[in-house]
Amino acid sequence: MEVITAVVAWGLSAVCQNTVTSQWLAPICPRNITTELASRLSSSAQIYSPGSAGFAEATSRWSSFETPDINIVAVPSVEDDVAQIVKYASQNNIPYIAVSGGHGAITTESRLKHGIEIWMHQLNTIEIGEDSARIGGGALSKAVTHALWDAGKQTVTGGCECTSLLGPGLGGGHGLLQGRHGLVSDQFISMNIVLASGEIRTIDETSDLWWAIQGAGHNFGIVTSVTVRVYEIQHPDWAYEAFTFTSDKVEQLYENLNVHLLNNGSPPVNIVNYGFLMNVPEMDPKPFHDLGPTTTDTGSGIYLDVPRWVGWDNDAAPCQHNGLANTRFPIDIQAYNVPAMRKVYDLFADVTQKTPELNGSFFLFEGYSLEGVKAVPGESTAYAFRDDNILVAPVVSWVPAGQDIAQKATKFGNDLRQILYEGTGRSELHAYVNYAFGDETPANWYGFSFYAPIA
Numbered sequence: 001m002e003v004i005t006a007v008v009a010w011g012l013s014a015v016c017q018n019t020v021t022s023q024w025l026a027p028i029c030p031r032n033i034t035t036e037l038a039s040r041l042s043s044s045a046q047i048y049s050p051g052s053a054g055f056a057e058a059t060s061r062w063s064s065f066e067t068p069d070i071n072i073v074a075v076p077s078v079e080d081d082v083a084q085i086v087k088y089a090s091q092n093n094i095p096y097i098a099v100s101g102g103h104g105a106i107t108t109e110s111r112l113k114h115g116i117e118i119w120m121h122q123l124n125t126i127e128i129g130e131d132s133a134r135i136g137g138g139a140l141s142k143a144v145t146h147a148l149w150d151a152g153k154q155t156v157t158g159g160c161e162c163t164s165l166l167g168p169g170l171g172g173g174h175g176l177l178q179g180r181h182g183l184v185s186d187q188f189i190s191m192n193i194v195l196a197s198g199e200i201r202t203i204d205e206t207s208d209l210w211w212a213i214q215g216a217g218h219n220f221g222i223v224t225s226v227t228v229r230v231y232e233i234q235h236p237d238w239a240y241e242a243f244t245f246t247s248d249k250v251e252q253l254y255e256n257l258n259v260h261l262l263n264n265g266s267p268p269v270n271i272v273n274y275g276f277l278m279n280v281p282e283m284d285p286k287p288f289h290d291l292g293p294t295t296t297d298t299g300s301g302i303y304l305d306v307p308r309w310v311g312w313d314n315d316a317a318p319c320q321h322n323g324l325a326n327t328r329f330p331i332d333i334q335a336y337n338v339p340a341m342r343k344v345y346d347l348f349a350d351v352t353q354k355t356p357e358l359n360g361s362f363f364l365f366e367g368y369s370l371e372g373v374k375a376v377p378g379e380s381t382a383y384a385f386r387d388d389n390i391l392v393a394p395v396v397s398w399v400p401a402g403q404d405i406a407q408k409a410t411k412f413g414n415d416l417r418q419i420l421y422e423g424t425g426r427s428e429l430h431a432y433v434n435y436a437f438g439d440e441t442p443a444n445w446y447g448f449s450f451y452a453p454i455a
């Protein structure tokens with residue numbers, strides 16, 4: 001018996017070091033990887049194995065649907081650690097993925113099997129200069145907005161406090177300040193990026209990769225730090241007004257939104273519309289009050305309060321990693337097609353009533369101001385959809401309970417999106433890559449079928 005054990009142990013250890021077989025045997029080789037990786041990393045780097053509290057925290061995600069399969073978590077503490085992890089993974093044919101805020105929810109991430117998660121959260125430094133700030137590759141939005149605010153500065157980040165700067169930014173990145181300054185990626189000045197070879201490069205507008213990194217950036221490497229433009233705080237005070245309407249108001253509401261907020265693709269720079277209104281004093285509120293909302297709510301404060309009003313602050317539901325499966329089916333549109341809005345409303349009500357497992361789902365309509373985004377020439381970056389005006393996504397949510405409900409959820413999301421797509425009259429679906437479900441095509445994400453087609 002002892003001899004057999006010894007032979008098996010020797011056999012595993014030999015096989016675990018074999019670079020060709022290590023990928024499929026990875027589930028039974030984690031200790032080996034831990035020791036080898038640890039010897040390459042700085043003293044404050046960490047490695048978490050399955051079963052540890054650190055592993056559970058690092059691998060918990062906003063959505064539990066179709067997640068990456070992680071064998072080990074490596075936590076870099078200096079930028080060079082990322083390079084060492086990538087080199088090690090490449091040499092040993094082990095797949096890897098960077099995780100910052102853990103809000104990525106595209107199903108393609110589940111193609112990663114027995115991989116290394118590079119949890120970026122220790123790379124969270126924020127060094128603020130006069131016109132720029134250097135931000136660690138794993139820094140989260142709240143840390144960035146608050147640190148800049150304390151220094152009298154701002155930049156464009158995503159609206160949610162718990163997503164990272166770069167997770168949204170590498171795919172473009174929509175946020176409250178985009179109407180004034182452009183997308184998150186429009187703020188990039190330079191960055192340090194670890195390529196698949198493990199080489200760290202500093203890139204900027206003179207580099208080959210620069211065009212692609214601004215919108216299709218997740219494909220090209222792991223960004224260990226980025227230098228972004230920062231601005232003096234010019235508009236510290238914000239206010240909101242939230243309206244709740246009953247179903248008989250669908251047509252009038254979306255007609256009103258088209259006319260009074262969208263304004264033929266030139267919405268007022270001072271207003272952001274998240275499916276409820278965030279108002280500023282100079283806007284005439286009458287068109288919405290005249291519809292007769294059943295309830296309204298108003299408030300005012302400073303820029304840093306906005307995530308709490310929208311329900312995207314660290315304490316709100318979207319920032320919890322609570323085991324729910326959450327999927328989105330995004331579509332960018334030019335304007336609300338009112339009959340299509342009636343159809344999606346009716347389908348949404350019907351399915352969520354008949355299938356209670358899906359009744360935690362919701363619809364997200366994001367009407368950001370666009371001036372700063374449209375001021376950047378469309379062909380100058382890989383972000384493809386600067387001409388679109390509204391970001392729409394059904395967010396289908398359920399408690400994971402097998403394939404049956406997952407299939408119903410996927411059909412529900414696709415059916416809702418299909419109605420809106422038909423309502424656009426377009427021949428091509430525009431799907432914001434950061435919200436993508438995962439079964440769209442690269443042309444749907446990057447719009448390359450007309451500009452420099454790759455497919």
Ligand SMILES: Cc1cc2nc3c(=O)[nH]c(=O)nc-3n(C[C@H](O)[C@H](O)[C@H](O)COP(=O)(O)OP(=O)(O)OC[C@H]3O[C@@H](n4cnc5c(N)ncnc54)[C@H](O)[C@@H]3O)c2cc1C
Pocket residue numbers: 062097098099100101102103104105120137138157158159160162163164165166167168169170171172173174175218221222223224312318319434435
């Ligand atoms: C509640 C919620 C609110 C959101 N709000 C907004 C919003 O206001 N604006 C907006 O544009 N989008 C928003 N999104 C979408 C968001 O852009 C994506 O979900 C994004 O992937 C989240 O980034 P993350 O760092 O949190 O996720 P992660 O899962 O950590 O990362 C997502 C992807 O980015 C890659 N990545 C992360 N960090 C790096 C890095 N340093 N270098 C290279 N690759 C990296 C990861 O490998 C992964 O592929 C929101 C999503 C949710 C769930």
